[in-house]
Amino acid sequence: METDRPMRSSVNKMYRTLTLGALTACVVAMLAACSGNDELEMAADSGEQQIYLEAQRYLENDSFDLAIRTLQMLESRYPFGRYAEQAQLELVFAHYGGREFEAAIEAANRFIRLHPQHPNVDYAYYMKGLAAYDIDGGFLASLVPTDDTKRDVGHMKEALAEFAQLLARFPDSPYAPDARLRMVHLRNMLARHEIHVANYYFRRGAYMAALNRGRYVVENLEQTPSVADGLAIMAQAYLLLGLDDLAIDTIEVLKANYPNHPNLDDNGEYTSVYTLQGLQRSWINKVSLGLFDPPEPPQFNYRPKPN
Template identity: 65%
Template sequence: MPLYQNREFTTLMTLKNSRLRIFLASCILLLGACASNDELDSQANAAEQQIYSEAQKYLRSKNYDMAIKALQQLESRYPFGKYAEQAQLEIIYAHYGAYEPEAAIEAANRFIRLHPQHPSIDYAFYMKGLAAYSGNSNIFSRFLPTSESSRDTKHIEEAFTEFAQLLARFPESEYGADARARMVHLRNLLARHEIDVANYYFRRGAYLAAVNRGRYVIENYQGSTAMADALAVMAHGYLLLDMPELAQTSIDTLKVNYPDHPSLSDSGEFDVAQVDEADQSWINKVSLGLFDPPQPPQFNYEP
């Protein structure tokens, strides 16, 4: 066999062996990379779950400030992780618990915008109502016996609107019954506010303005707890305006519908001196725990 043929054969075999070695090395590297990626994914999942567990611990202990930080950290590090949506939902609750109603509403709006088809989106609407109402108070008023109706009604009206939107969009929501109860309470507060304003007008000598406030309650808040006081306000105002016939009409209506009202004496006569006392005795009582929100629904994240 010629020498040059042996050289060609040797060169060819060398090339084949080199390619084989390169191929085998590539396979080994690829397998190593896959194993390395699996290990990294496992570590990342463990770290994500650890942060989420920390956030849950803070929520259970009502350490809402730390819970917010943990949930924000979770979302920033793992924006597409399996706990990301849950973190966005729970941060609404955490902001509410931390007396940060505006932040809670902002977080709820963000969740609604990002996850319009989420199975717990009704919870976000529900929390918007709670947060809107809590904007009417501060940390001190939650523990001090103050009259809610004497505060600005802007947040009460906003909360009422949010709960109404929840019921309109999700009539079968598990939060529906609670939202309806809160709307009744808020409606009573709005009606009571009108009576508070009427009493202010009485002290200022603006009797016609006081009568108009009473009439507004009768026309717009039928069935509220302030109805009887509204009739008493109208009767009192008409007497002060020297309009006895209109005053008697209000008194007669009061006797028929609310015979035990404090402004009526035992004999059924209207006692002007008892009107202010009636205002105090008919203030709507807030049920204990009525405004304690439920925590966000939990989901099973096991694969």
């Protein structure tokens, strides 16, 4: 059918990444604002199909602002027309392409609420996950590499929940394989975030809080690479809290599952600034009575190599 074409084009465009070329596009868009307004006025005088085709042309050219305005015009003029439902779905992608992530989520929720039995409603759920993941990135995040695991991860948890809902409702959706891969990535990032937080707590001397973060990774994110650091964090925290028996048990689990962890020496013994023998200080620190060369708090940043 004719209305199937825009969906395929939107899916193909979904994986494009905005680059520095977007800056040039912004300048061109500003220079062409008057021309765009004239085109919208012409479209308003056109029929339903012509307005819809104009919106598709804007999407093909990444003119997302014009596409949004045209799709909104189409829906307002023909709310029960042939292209009304498809326009609402295309509006989700247009907002996403224009980096209006909150608007994309709102448009997706509206489509799901109005058309819960639509054959392409799984697309709306999928786009909600994508938009939720990108919502805190901002435009500069696409240009400057950053460690997302050191930022607020609320958007990651939301995206994980959205993808989980997609898989629960539509396990055979064509978007399900990609959603599963993204969920694995999100779980890995959430686990890494917990490790960063545990390192912070060690620096602050909040050993019980660090222990809880490591335990959370081990118990709830058990299939992520960060489990190794989670165990090491638990062992270190137990040592600092004077819970030597629990530390020994945890070290044995670490040795059995991750013998190459940097906190284990060649003999499989646990090594750290803090060990069962206490604080490991250099001779300079000892001679200066702790004034110089103080031991650094433990830091964990191990990434196991894939098998």
